[in-house]
Amino acid sequence: MLELTDIHKTFFPNTVNERRALVGIDLHLAPGDFVTVIGSNGAGKSTVLNTVAGKLTPDTGTVRIDDKDVTGLKDFQRAEFVGRVFQDPMAGTSPNLTIEQNMSLAGRRGKTRGLSLSVGKARREEYHEALKVLELGLENRMKTKVGLLSGGQRQALSLLMATFSGPKILLLDEHTAALDPQRAALVTELTQKVVADQNLTTLMVTHNMAQALEVGNRLIMMHEGRIILDLHEEEKRGKTVEDLLGEFAKIKGAELDDKALLQ
Numbered sequence: 001m002l003e004l005t006d007i008h009k010t011f012f013p014n015t016v017n018e019r020r021a022l023v024g025i026d027l028h029l030a031p032g033d034f035v036t037v038i039g040s041n042g043a044g045k046s047t048v049l050n051t052v053a054g055k056l057t058p059d060t061g062t063v064r065i066d067d068k069d070v071t072g073l074k075d076f077q078r079a080e081f082v083g084r085v086f087q088d089p090m091a092g093t094s095p096n097l098t099i100e101q102n103m104s105l106a107g108r109r110g111k112t113r114g115l116s117l118s119v120g121k122a123r124r125e126e127y128h129e130a131l132k133v134l135e136l137g138l139e140n141r142m143k144t145k146v147g148l149l150s151g152g153q154r155q156a157l158s159l160l161m162a163t164f165s166g167p168k169i170l171l172l173d174e175h176t177a178a179l180d181p182q183r184a185a186l187v188t189e190l191t192q193k194v195v196a197d198q199n200l201t202t203l204m205v206t207h208n209m210a211q212a213l214e215v216g217n218r219l220i221m222m223h224e225g226r227i228i229l230d231l232h233e234e235e236k237r238g239k240t241v242e243d244l245l246g247e248f249a250k251i252k253g254a255e256l257d258d259k260a261l262l263q
């Protein structure tokens with residue numbers, strides 16, 4: 001479903017600011033795979049998501065979605081296949097538009113957009129049904145401006161909007177990190193429900209290791225632009241946060257040993 005093959009990305013190459021963000025990423029996801037992505041700051045997690053979304057073009061390597069080479073397609077050309085939710089609850093929705101107008105925009109993602117935001121009866125019923133799934137009562141507030149919703153409600157709506165037009169891939173970029181624990185738990189639960197209902201192939205970046213172990217069927221750990229651990233269903237199930245911290249410590253230890261050897 002999603003195939004990243006030998007992806008390399010370096011920012012500001014051959015300058016003092018050179019950053020090797022991705023160094024030979026190979027990642028193949030089967031349909032319905034839900035992969036959590038962890039790693040230290042600057043490991044390349046967001047760069048992987050940006051590469052899948054088409055926000056960034058890799059220097060070398062290929063991105064295939066559903067057997068189609070999309071490496072050269074820009075983000076707006078991939079919007080039909082890729083839904084994304086960001087960390088900032090303000091990022092995925094338009095605050096000055098009502099819930100139903102936001103839903104209308106989401107329904108047209110990746111398609112030619114007209115200027116009118118008016119919502120007909122049939123569409124309104126469709127949005128009503130979709131919003132009900134969230135169990136937040138938003139279906140009864142469809143004329144409310146989204147700017148008046150809480151962060152958790154907005155993030156739940158962003159999730160619904162990202163998946164409303166039936167994408168093939170869902171990208172979640174620390175989408176629960178800015179929420180309080182209770183709302184984060186709610187959005188995590190909704191995420192699992194939406195992903196399971198639509199059998200979405202999903203990449204979820206998180207700094208929360210317990211969440212990374214609990215959610216999804218596969219976990220990858222990144223460090224300095226590489227995937228250094230890839231746990232599939234069975235292996236993942238048996239792991240604890242301490243095990244993951246141990247893996248990080250091993251990498252750090254190896255780095256210190258390398259530095260010592262170079263001195």
Ligand SMILES: Nc1ncnc2c1ncn2[C@@H]1O[C@H](COP(=O)(O)OP(=O)(O)OP(=O)(O)O)[C@@H](O)[C@H]1O
Binds near residue numbers: 012042043044046
């Ligand atoms: N647009 C950009 N321009 C220049 N350098 C960038 C850009 N985006 C990312 N980088 C660099 O690429 C590397 C990987 O960054 P990335 O944001 O992918 O890491 P991350 O794992 O998501 O980190 P974090 O957990 O801190 O969000 C870092 O060294 C970062 O400074």
